[in-house]
Every structure is written in structure tokens, then in C-alpha cells.
Amino acid sequence: GEDVEQSLFLSVREGDSSVINCTYTDSSSTYLYWYKQEPGAGLQLLTYIFSNMDMKQDQRLTVLLNKKDKHLSLRIADTQTGDSAIYFCAASGGSYIPTFGRGTSLIVHP
Amino acid sequence: DAGVIQSPRHEVTEMGQEVTLRCKPISGHDYLFWYRQTMMRGLELLIYFNNNVPIDDSGMPEDRFSAKMPNASFSTLKIQPSEPRDSAVYFCASSSRGNQPQHFGDGTRLSIL
Numbered sequence: 001g002e003d004v005e006q007s008l009f010l011s012v013r014e015g016d017s018s019v020i021n022c023t024y025t026d027s028s029s030t031y032l033y034w035y036k037q038e039p040g041a042g043l044q045l046l047t048y049i050f051s052n053m054d055m056k057q058d059q060r061l062t063v064l065l066n067k068k069d070k071h072l073s074l075r076i077a078d079t080q081t082g083d084s085a086i087y088f089c090a091a092s093g094g095s096y097i098p099t100f101g102r103g104t105s106l107i108v109h110p
Numbered sequence: 111d112a113g114v115i116q117s118p119r120h121e122v123t124e125m126g127q128e129v130t131l132r133c134k135p136i137s138g139h140d141y142l143f144w145y146r147q148t149m150m151r152g153l154e155l156l157i158y159f160n161n162n163v164p165i166d167d168s169g170m171p172e173d174r175f176s177a178k179m180p181n182a183s184f185s186t187l188k189i190q191p192s193e194p195r196d197s198a199v200y201f202c203a204s205s206s207r208g209n210q211p212q213h214f215g216d217g218t219r220l221s222i223l
Contacts, residue, residue: 031209031211033211035214042201042203042214043153043201043203043212045211045212048211096207096208097166097208097209098209098212099155100152100155102153
């Protein structure tokens with residue numbers, strides 16, 4: 001089945017860009033997602049990209065997809081303290097049901 | 111629009127007791143998912159339903175866990191008897207199709223003493 005890997009922690013300074021990386025194993029994955037989880041809340045969909053796209057931009061968020069390397073990244077420009085949260089990558093492979101990574105805790109310090 | 115609604119938000123009970131978690135998916139969504147989140151294991155898919163029918167329950171940890179979806183607007187996850195290691199945050203999510211974005215509820219934080 002699908003396996004999705006992310007690093008567990010990322011620390012950045014306020015105002016800098018954050019880049020959260022994710023790798024997946026199933027080359028047939030059609031949809032790739034980024035979710036954000038704030039303390040005490042459920043996962044909230046941030047953005048998603050279809051496998052026939054290389055890039056998607058939405059305000060401060062940029063998603064890059066490298067299908068050859070099965071690598072997905074989420075870039076947050078001008079990172080703010082309110083961006084501190086856990087970010088989950090998810091990929092829908094052959095089963096079509098998304099598999100989630102362990103999540104990356106983004107810590108933004110002044 | 112109302113999102114996915116879970117109840118209760120918090121549950122504290124003693125081991126051996128029966129626990130029932132409830133979920134109301136978004137109207138019109140055909141898929142419903144139950145997840146468990148812990149520090150040690152991250153987010154685990156327990157079971158999911160399509161059109162009220164359980165499709166994959168391979169993530170259900172033990173026979174003590176059971177889930178039902180009697181109609182399109184309601185699902186339960188039951189643990190009987192509960193054990194301290196069941197302590198976790200349980201999430202319900204729904205989606206319009208299997209590979210479409212899932213919408214999550216705010217979760218039930220379960221503590222078994």
C-alpha cells in the first residue's frame with residue numbers, strides 16, 4: 001500500500017519562508033493533499049494538487065510536485081506565528097483512499 | 111454549512127466501561143472515516159464506510175472496537191470494554207468520493223483511567 005513520509009519538526013523564524021517536504025511511494029497517486037491541524041482541532045484542508053500538475057499557488061502557499069521522485073512540498077511565504085501547527089501530507093494511491101503522513105510540526109519563533 | 115459534527119468533545123471514563131463516540135457527516139457525503147490519533151502512532155485509519163456500508167475495517171485494533179453507520183447522517187464508534195491504551199483523540203471525517211478531500215470533525219478526546 002501507499003506509504004507517506006514527512007520529517008517530524010521544522011523550526012523557522014517569523015517572516016522567513018517555510019518548506020515542508022513529503023515523499024510517497026505509490027506512483028499512481030492521483031490526488032495529493034496538505035492539511036493543517038491546530039491545537040485541539042481537527043485537520044483542515046489547506047490545498048491539494050492533481051497529479052498532472054507540477055505546481056499550484058494559493059496566496060502565501062505554493063505546492064510543488066515532482067512525480068518522478070514522488071516528492072511533494074509545501075512552501076509558506078512570510079511565515080507568521082499563526083502558521084504554527086502540524087502539517088499533514090496525504091496521497092491517494094491505488095485504493096483511492098488517502099494515506100496520511102505522520103505530520104510535521106512547524107514552530108515559528110520571533 | 112455545518113461541517114462534520116462529533117460528540118462528545120471530551121470523554122473521561124474508567125477502564126472496563128463502554129464508550130460510544132458519535133459522528134454526523136456532511137450532508138451528501140458518501141464516505142465516512144474514523145481515525146485515531148496518538149503521539150506514538152500518529153493518525154491511524156480505523157475503518158471507513160461507503161454509502162453506509164463498512165468497506166475496510168482492517169485498522170480496527172481489536173474486537174473490542176466496533177463501528178456502525180445505521181443511516182447516511184449518523185455513525186458510532188464503540189469500545190467495549192475500554193482500556194487505558196485506548197486513550198487518544200478520535201476523529202471522524204467525510205468526503206463526497208473516496209479520493210476527494212476529507213473534511214474532519216474536531217475530534218473526541220478520550221481518556222481511559
